[in-house]
Amino acid sequence: MTNGRSSGAISGESLLFLTDEQLQQGIEAMFFAYRGFTADPDRILSEMAYGRAHHRAVHFINRSPGTTVNNLLNILGVTKQSLNRVLRTLIADGLVESRVGEIDRRERHLHLTNEGRLLEGRLSDAQRARMRSAFRDVGPDAVAGFRRVLEAMMDKEMQRAYTRLKESGS
Amino acid sequence: MTNGRSSGAISGESLLFLTDEQLQQGIEAMFFAYRGFTADPDRILSEMAYGRAHHRAVHFINRSPGTTVNNLLNILGVTKQSLNRVLRTLIADGLVESRVGEIDRRERHLHLTNEGRLLEGRLSDAQRARMRSAFRDVGPDAVAGFRRVLEAMMDKEMQRAYTRLKESGS
DNA sequence: AGTTTATGTCAGCCTTGTTGACATTCCAAG
DNA sequence: CTTGGAATGTCAACAAGGCTGACATAAACT
Numbered sequence: 001m002t003n004g005r006s007s008g009a010i011s012g013e014s015l016l017f018l019t020d021e022q023l024q025q026g027i028e029a030m031f032f033a034y035r036g037f038t039a040d041p042d043r044i045l046s047e048m049a050y051g052r053a054h055h056r057a058v059h060f061i062n063r064s065p066g067t068t069v070n071n072l073l074n075i076l077g078v079t080k081q082s083l084n085r086v087l088r089t090l091i092a093d094g095l096v097e098s099r100v101g102e103i104d105r106r107e108r109h110l111h112l113t114n115e116g117r118l119l120e121g122r123l124s125d126a127q128r129a130r131m132r133s134a135f136r137d138v139g140p141d142a143v144a145g146f147r148r149v150l151e152a153m154m155d156k157e158m159q160r161a162y163t164r165l166k167e168s169g170s
Numbered sequence: 171m172t173n174g175r176s177s178g179a180i181s182g183e184s185l186l187f188l189t190d191e192q193l194q195q196g197i198e199a200m201f202f203a204y205r206g207f208t209a210d211p212d213r214i215l216s217e218m219a220y221g222r223a224h225h226r227a228v229h230f231i232n233r234s235p236g237t238t239v240n241n242l243l244n245i246l247g248v249t250k251q252s253l254n255r256v257l258r259t260l261i262a263d264g265l266v267e268s269r270v271g272e273i274d275r276r277e278r279h280l281h282l283t284n285e286g287r288l289l290e291g292r293l294s295d296a297q298r299a300r301m302r303s304a305f306r307d308v309g310p311d312a313v314a315g316f317r318r319v320l321e322a323m324m325d326k327e328m329q330r331a332y333t334r335l336k337e338s339g340s
Numbered sequence: 341a342g343t344t345t346a347t348g349t350c351a352g353c354c355t356t357g358t359t360g361a362c363a364t365t366c367c368a369a370g
Numbered sequence: 371c372t373t374g375g376a377a378t379g380t381c382a383a384c385a386a387g388g389c390t391g392a393c394a395t396a397a398a399c400t
Binding site for chain 2: 017018020021022023024025026027028029030031032033034035036037039056059063077124127128130131132133134135136137138140141142143144145146147148149150151152153154155158159161162165166169
């Protein structure tokens with residue numbers, strides 16, 4: 001199970017891309033690529049007192065303005081206490097605005113302020129620049145494959161969250 | 171720069187996959203997929219007193235047996251203090267063996283013990299299973315595209331490290 | 341002999357996860 | 371209407387695993 005051809009590759013040629021060696025390479029590719037993926041925003045964030053968690057919060061609030069804390073919790077997959085600390089500093093610094101829900105006053109609806117949108121833009125621009133350059137290098141067909149593999153690798157629940165975001169955007 | 175067509179997409183149809191919206195979706199796909207990618211090993215690791223950092227160390231020691239600490243440091247991109255803490259526990263627990271170099275006796279060459287290989291196998295099997303299922307779902311062409319995009323997204327230095335590993339493996 | 345390199349260790353800090361305890365608000369069953 | 375449970379959010383304390391800085395050791399190089 002650990003070495004040689006994967007247990008699933010029973011026949012020949014057609015499934016040669018499923019050898020353990022190929023899978024291993026996929027794993028390492030993900031590891032190194034994710035490092036590159038986060039490197040540029042991380043550099044910007046470390047100039048301020050923020051970290052990757054702040055980036056994630058700002059990103060998804062920008063993506064779904066007015067979203068509730070609970071909503072964000074599900075997308076980010078962290079505990080509410082962990083998210084709360086990040087939100088608290090973002091609110092204190094005037095990047096995020098928290099509005100008490102009109103229908104259900106237990107809920108807090110989150111919006112970026114102008115200053116928040118500014119930071120989001122800087123971070124996104126940096127991250128998009130790298131992705132744009134990668135996409136341009138490899139062409140649309142490779143990009144389509146990339147997206148299909150990533151989608152197949154997500155947990156079912158995240159697949160749904162991802163699709164929902166995709167459809168809400170534009 | 172922040173909304174609408176990316177600044178790089180000057181002409182029409184052929185570069186439509188470089189809109190900010192498309193890039194945004196790529197970013198979110200990476201985020202959600204990476205969560206899935208680490209979820210299975212994380213579950214196994216949390217049963218013991220180990221974390222993702224231990225997984226990474228064990229993975230790359232398995233991949234390049236006899237590698238030195240310095241080598242590992244470069245691949246993992248952390249400080250020696252951070253790596254050392256992890257290695258210390260792995261060695262103390264008898265999963266990793268550290269041998270003084272024969273040519274240069276300042277170096278420590280790292281190897282997995284049988285017990286270490288056992289853990290590595292459990293973790294890799296879990297991670298490979300997910301990747302195998304994703305690869306099988308989408309087919310070889312999409313996988314090739316996936317790998318090409320990831321490679322293009324890495325920092326130059328990591329690209330070299332990745333290629334070296336790829337070529338050393340079978 | 342003196343310098344550089346590879347490694348390990350100690351101390352202390354920060355971010356970002358975690359759990360537990362608690363406050364507020366809503367809603368539904370009595 | 372009241373009361374109890376569920377949902378939501380906040381505060382406190384702790385752990386993992388990054389980081390820097392300082393320092394020790396041993397070996398190699400000049």
